[in-house]
Amino acid sequence: MDRLTRMLAGLLRCLAGLLGEHRRDWAHALLAETDDQPTPSARLAWLGGGLWLVAREVLMNRIIQALAFVAGAVGLVWIAWPGASTNSATPVNRMYVVGTLVLLAGLPLLVRRYVGPVRPGWAPRVVRVGGYAVVLALIAATAVQQRIGSQLGRYFPVILPIWAMDVGFLLILAGYVAGLLILTSRRVQFTRRVLPLALGIGALTAGVLYPLAPFGINDTAETALHSLHGGPVVVADYLVLACFVLAALAVPAAVHAAATRLADRDSRPAILSPARQALLATAGAMATAAILVALFTTLTIALSPHHVTGPHQAAGDGICPTCEPSTIVIPTNLRHEYSFEDRVNGAGDGAIALLVVPLIGAALGALRGHLRYPPPATRPEGLPEGA
Amino acid sequence: MADRPRFSAQTLSVLAALEADPTAWLHGYLLAKQTGLASGTLYPILIRLAERRLIEARWEDEQPAGRPRRHLYRLTAGGLVAALTALAQAAPKRRPAARRRLATEGSA
Numbered sequence: 136m137d138r139l140t141r142m143l144a145g146l147l148r149c150l151a152g153l154l155g156e157h158r159r160d161w162a163h164a165l166l167a168e169t170d171d172q173p174t175p176s177a178r179l180a181w182l183g184g185g186l187w188l189v190a191r192e193v194l195m196n197r198i199i200q201a202l203a204f205v206a207g208a209v210g211l212v213w214i215a216w217p218g219a220s221t222n223s224a225t226p227v228n229r230m231y232v233v234g235t236l237v238l239l240a241g242l243p244l245l246v247r248r249y250v251g252p253v254r255p256g257w258a259p260r261v262v263r264v265g266g267y268a269v270v271l272a273l274i275a276a277t278a279v280q281q282r283i284g285s286q287l288g289r290y291f292p293v294i295l296p297i298w299a300m301d302v303g304f305l306l307i308l309a310g311y312v313a314g315l316l317i318l319t320s321r322r323v324q325f326t327r328r329v330l331p332l333a334l335g336i337g338a339l340t341a342g343v344l345y346p347l348a349p350f351g352i353n354d355t356a357e358t359a360l361h362s363l364h365g366g367p368v369v370v371a372d373y374l375v376l377a378c379f380v381l382a383a384l385a386v387p388a389a390v391h392a393a394a395t396r397l398a399d400r401d402s403r404p405a406i407l408s409p410a411r412q413a414l415l416a417t418a419g420a421m422a423t424a425a426i427l428v429a430l431f432t433t434l435t436i437a438l439s440p441h442h443v444t445g446p447h448q449a450a451g452d453g454i455c456p457t458c459e460p461s462t463i464v465i466p467t468n469l470r471h472e473y474s475f476e477d478r479v480n481g482a483g484d485g486a487i488a489l490l491v492v493p494l495i496g497a498a499l500g501a502l503r504g505h506l507r508y509p510p511p512a513t514r515p516e517g518l519p520e521g522a
Numbered sequence: 523m524a525d526r527p528r529f530s531a532q533t534l535s536v537l538a539a540l541e542a543d544p545t546a547w548l549h550g551y552l553l554a555k556q557t558g559l560a561s562g563t564l565y566p567i568l569i570r571l572a573e574r575r576l577i578e579a580r581w582e583d584e585q586p587a588g589r590p591r592r593h594l595y596r597l598t599a600g601g602l603v604a605a606l607t608a609l610a611q612a613a614p615k616r617r618p619a620a621r622r623r624l625a626t627e628g629s630a
Contacts, residue, residue, distance in 0.1 A: 161568070184562030188562055
């Protein structure tokens with residue numbers, strides 16, 4: 136029996152190495168009290184409980200997360216990798232798949248070195264898993280949209296500037312993933328409820344804005360712009376744009392005010408300052424809204440491409456506006472198909488919205504923070520104490 | 523909704539054991555004896571309570587002769603308030619069970 140006890144204790148000690156730093160202590164605490172148990176069977180039961188504890192922690196923290204990531208990766212490859220060689224989106228989509236998986240697997244290792252592992256508790260883990268799911272779904276939907284919009288591959292050549300834009304899109308997503316990892320890391324401590332509140336407001340904003348323009352606001356903005364140059368005025372387009380502008384101004388103000396209110400009451404030393412919390416919360420809320428709107432609109436376009444509206448690009452003489460060289464003429468029998476694919480390709484708000492919206496949040500958050508927490512006045516050089 | 527207990531019965535028993543002497547540092551084995559919980563149940567509860575900053579934990583300062591240092595636990599100030607509140611809320615529900623247990627012990 137003693138031999139079995141020693142074996143179990145050794146096994147538990149080894150398995151404890153699989154736990155995170157903050158959990159390992161607990162396994163060692165349990166091990167330290169094994170000898171207090173009065174009988175050999177009680178010692179075995181005590182160690183059995185320890186093995187259960189470690190197994191549950193390892194399963195929950197490592198294996199389930201790894202399996203979920205592998206499932207997501209397989210799903211992404213299954214959806215986004217296929218494509219005819221004549222489809223010009225195929226190489227771009229494959230670059231997206233490889234790039235995204237490298238980013239999602241590699242960034243946690245890099246970010247962990249600077250801000251530590253994920254914060255304890257269920258909320259940061261749920262946010263990370265949710266964020267990863269959104270990024271995977273967005274890439275999958277983007278790949279489908281591009282595949283539908285590039286079937287006439289030779290009329291949609293992927294020239295260098297387009298490759299640069301696609302790489303730029305991946306870099307913006309890398310920023311989102313890094314932000315997600317930093318906001319949920321152990322060294323970035325928020326007051327309770329600040330982060331769920333900010334992300335919740337961001338998600339709610341996306342839920343309100345998406346139905347107003349399910350295929351994105353590109354078309355709406357173009358129509359409104361056209362009306363300024365003598366085109367027909369469509370009041371609904373102006374109203375939709377006004378809602379988006381209002382959200383871009385009101386959401387940062389509301390999130391900043393709420394985060395400041397919560398953080399001002401929290402005086403724990405390890406917590407970020409209220410100004411920083413409010414700034415991060417504001418940018419986080421806007422980033423959440425932007426990526427969710429991007430996901431919903433891209434999914435809508437990918438699932439209902441024939442409902443996408445927009446200007447017909449092919450001119451009457453069939454000159455191809457997206458071709459390289461641009462003097463190529465589209466055969467008459469392909470012009471309808473070309474027009475449809477071009478509309479699908481151009482729909483959605485693209486990477487610009489993903490880049491700009493969180494920056495608006497950060498800028499407005501910084502402005503509000505500056506007004507609420509003005510920097511201390513600096514004493515002019517050479518002025519004596521008490522002057 | 524407000525009446526919903528925030529802690530399980532097992533967690534309440536751990537809180538009750540710690541609340542009996544809030545200044546004392548207790549170790550896991552003692553808590554297991556007092557609550558009757560197995561290690562596989564007790565330690566996840568202690569981990570959760572520590573993560574919610576309701577208990578604080580530390581290792582024994584000095585290395586005792588003949589046994590490893592123990593991990594010790596006690597309620598934090600916030601933990602004491604939460605424990606007293608939760609135990610007070612749970613008291614009416616726990617009383618019949620306690621009465622049954624006393625009756626069983628009395629008849630034995």
